[in-house]
Amino acid sequence: MVNRVWSHLFGRGLVDSVDNFGLSGSIPEHPELLDHLAAGFMKDNWSVKQLIRRIVLSRVYRLRSEHSAEERKRDEANVHFGRASLRRLEAETVRDSLLAISGQLDAARPPGAPFDPTFTGDLSRAGRGSSEVQQAFARPIRSVYLPVFRSEIPQMFSVFDFAEPDQVNGLRDVTTVPPQALFMLNNTFVIDAADRIAGELLERNPTDQSALVRQVWRRVYCRTPAPSELTTAVSYLKNSPGEPRKQLAALIQAAFASAEFRYRP
Amino acid sequence: MNASATSPGLLLPDRRKLLQSAAAGFGWLAFQALAAKSAAADEAAERSPLAPRPPHFAARARRVIFLFMQGAPSHLETFDWKPELKARNGKTAGGPASRGKLLAPQFDFQPRGKSGLPISSLFPELSRHADELCLLNGLHTSNAAHPQATIALHTGSVNFVRPSLGAWVTYGLGSTNQNLPGFVTLNPSGPGGAQNYGSSFLPASFQGTRVQPEAGGIADIRTPHQTPAAQRSQIDLVQELNRSLLSRHPGNAELEGVIQSYELAFRMQTSVPEVLDLRSETQETQSRYGIDNKETAAFGRQCLMARRLAEAGVRFIQITRGGWDQHRDLREALQRNCSAIDRPIAGLLQDLRDRDLLKDTLVIWGGEFGRSPQEQASGGDGRRHNNAGFSMWMAGGGVRGGFRYGATDELGEKAVENRMSTHDLHATILHLLGLDHTRLTYRYAGRDFRLTDVYGEVATGILS
Numbered sequence: 001m002v003n004r005v006w007s008h009l010f011g012r013g014l015v016d017s018v019d020n021f022g023l024s025g026s027i028p029e030h031p032e033l034l035d036h037l038a039a040g041f042m043k044d045n046w047s048v049k050q051l052i053r054r055i056v057l058s059r060v061y062r063l064r065s066e067h068s069a070e071e072r073k074r075d076e077a078n079v080h081f082g083r084a085s086l087r088r089l090e091a092e093t094v095r096d097s098l099l100a101i102s103g104q105l106d107a108a109r110p111p112g113a114p115f116d117p118t119f120t121g122d123l124s125r126a127g128r129g130s131s132e133v134q135q136a137f138a139r140p141i142r143s144v145y146l147p148v149f150r151s152e153i154p155q156m157f158s159v160f161d162f163a164e165p166d167q168v169n170g171l172r173d174v175t176t177v178p179p180q181a182l183f184m185l186n187n188t189f190v191i192d193a194a195d196r197i198a199g200e201l202l203e204r205n206p207t208d209q210s211a212l213v214r215q216v217w218r219r220v221y222c223r224t225p226a227p228s229e230l231t232t233a234v235s236y237l238k239n240s241p242g243e244p245r246k247q248l249a250a251l252i253q254a255a256f257a258s259a260e261f262r263y264r265p
Numbered sequence: 266m267n268a269s270a271t272s273p274g275l276l277l278p279d280r281r282k283l284l285q286s287a288a289a290g291f292g293w294l295a296f297q298a299l300a301a302k303s304a305a306a307d308e309a310a311e312r313s314p315l316a317p318r319p320p321h322f323a324a325r326a327r328r329v330i331f332l333f334m335q336g337a338p339s340h341l342e343t344f345d346w347k348p349e350l351k352a353r354n355g356k357t358a359g360g361p362a363s364r365g366k367l368l369a370p371q372f373d374f375q376p377r378g379k380s381g382l383p384i385s386s387l388f389p390e391l392s393r394h395a396d397e398l399c400l401l402n403g404l405h406t407s408n409a410a411h412p413q414a415t416i417a418l419h420t421g422s423v424n425f426v427r428p429s430l431g432a433w434v435t436y437g438l439g440s441t442n443q444n445l446p447g448f449v450t451l452n453p454s455g456p457g458g459a460q461n462y463g464s465s466f467l468p469a470s471f472q473g474t475r476v477q478p479e480a481g482g483i484a485d486i487r488t489p490h491q492t493p494a495a496q497r498s499q500i501d502l503v504q505e506l507n508r509s510l511l512s513r514h515p516g517n518a519e520l521e522g523v524i525q526s527y528e529l530a531f532r533m534q535t536s537v538p539e540v541l542d543l544r545s546e547t548q549e550t551q552s553r554y555g556i557d558n559k560e561t562a563a564f565g566r567q568c569l570m571a572r573r574l575a576e577a578g579v580r581f582i583q584i585t586r587g588g589w590d591q592h593r594d595l596r597e598a599l600q601r602n603c604s605a606i607d608r609p610i611a612g613l614l615q616d617l618r619d620r621d622l623l624k625d626t627l628v629i630w631g632g633e634f635g636r637s638p639q640e641q642a643s644g645g646d647g648r649r650h651n652n653a654g655f656s657m658w659m660a661g662g663g664v665r666g667g668f669r670y671g672a673t674d675e676l677g678e679k680a681v682e683n684r685m686s687t688h689d690l691h692a693t694i695l696h697l698l699g700l701d702h703t704r705l706t707y708r709y710a711g712r713d714f715r716l717t718d719v720y721g722e723v724a725t726g727i728l729s
Binding site: 017020065066067069072076086088155159161173174175176177178179180181182183185186187188191226228229232233236239240241242250251253254255257258259260262263 | 424425426446458459460463464469472474475483484485486487488489490491492495496498499500502503505506507509510511513514515516517519520522523524526527529530531533534
């Protein structure tokens, strides 16, 4: 459990093979730390919240991911957790972030069953685009409240390495494939989110392009743009085809599409 | 290209200039990362990780079409003729592990072709190509559960996440078409999921791209909201942002993969619809694959796409068809499954031969294991799992046609002669492609990894 929580927070467990503590699994890199955390976990009455708090308050959790060439040379794979590793957002987080940033997310827990309890058909056959299943996925609630149908993993989730629900899986695959790029470039979910933000930002501030770029950076990356980024983005806005809303939406979509949106520093 | 630029320390200062001057930009950098890490890659300073690389020795096959039958098709009703099993129908055999009565093969076998290869009546069309087929009757695998055996067949490992066969092949040989993925898997399904076509610790460029033809090939391949030119300049901006992130995390292979994935994605928007569009094929070709028949149309389309992908230069193409787990309903389900694939596969072999592609295309057919000679429970219309003996076949690509290699015991239960394990199968496939399975290595976590771990023996008997 401790190793799994660690793995969720750091992208890699203290024991690399999170599903395998046996002889054929990997050897823990820091066995004392694992024991220490496990003992504390027991002492805290098996409280997962306390465990998470203990870890996220640590220095190692707060290390930054940027590092020098020399640091990299010393520990290329970051086995010793001497810095943070860049971590990919999981499928659910990509979806929730897009919904949240575009102001669509309903953060409340939806009441009742995640799926119409009066449905009487065969769910395994209801899959493949049936309206009940589509409706269940279309609600702008947090992904954690969405139902998981083994026969129908939403396309967005399967593109971004959602875990196969048939199997025990303590660590998801992390793949980098063109379909992910195509999703960010062409999927209406992304296009629509970008367009909503563009509309909202332009309503408040229709003219100042630098200010618009700064707002986009703050929303998508949670930081201010570097001067060079600001110049690039403003010139992109100027040269983009279409009316201002379309131009701004294209910039926002580009920000979503860039790797920085999908990686936690 | 400046030779001194290959030193990572010297590369950084004029990274931008270098990227602008190199045709494949970041692909080349990704290759550098790869070359730095990999023992096998230092032989050619190619630009892209998918650039074609020479094999270790003369290859018999240049590409692979793997027809994966998920669920474990019965070898006893298809490609492993056991007259003794027929004779002893209804008897019991073996120890307590082999519970249940023996069940005779449920379909007739006939000698086919000049070679007289025994193939069951389930494959009338494919049987015409008997002299091209190399039946592998002595296969065995370590695990009798679908998930483990499926993953083992694809990756060589039952319990660890390892690169898949297609990823290793693409890593070893690159691909001859830079506008398509080097490794394509059509309609993947079944246990194992992405692990079956994943690249694990190999660079991400080598993992299989999932293609679902009914859903337009690859999802989101069409751009609904802007012109190609507008999208190009949008991607240029995305890439500039990506490069800026990469410069803050130099050498991060994942970020290099992201950059590359955008270039490939952009090009795929024209190349994928083109290669999957079957309308340019003649009526005659379509009907050869059974596309004009409801029963065979789905698999036929995939086989024809496989040929088009092969022709376009894709290195490794996999088609998956599930539904072979006949614990019951053996006769009907097998008949249905085989009818659906028989004509398409025969069409594929014929078409490949007509186009002179069969000689260097390795076609592989098979599932994760086979089935028991004993019936499952009562009723006599089903068989249990059997990992001790089963069959696959190969065709084209330098294998001996009209040939039976390996054998199970007289009842078809255990492989006894010229046995081939999963590792032996992998070693043989790599050998046919001109790759030495002991030399195709990748350094990861402090040691060199192989597809075949420390095992694998090439079945030299099947080489033509």
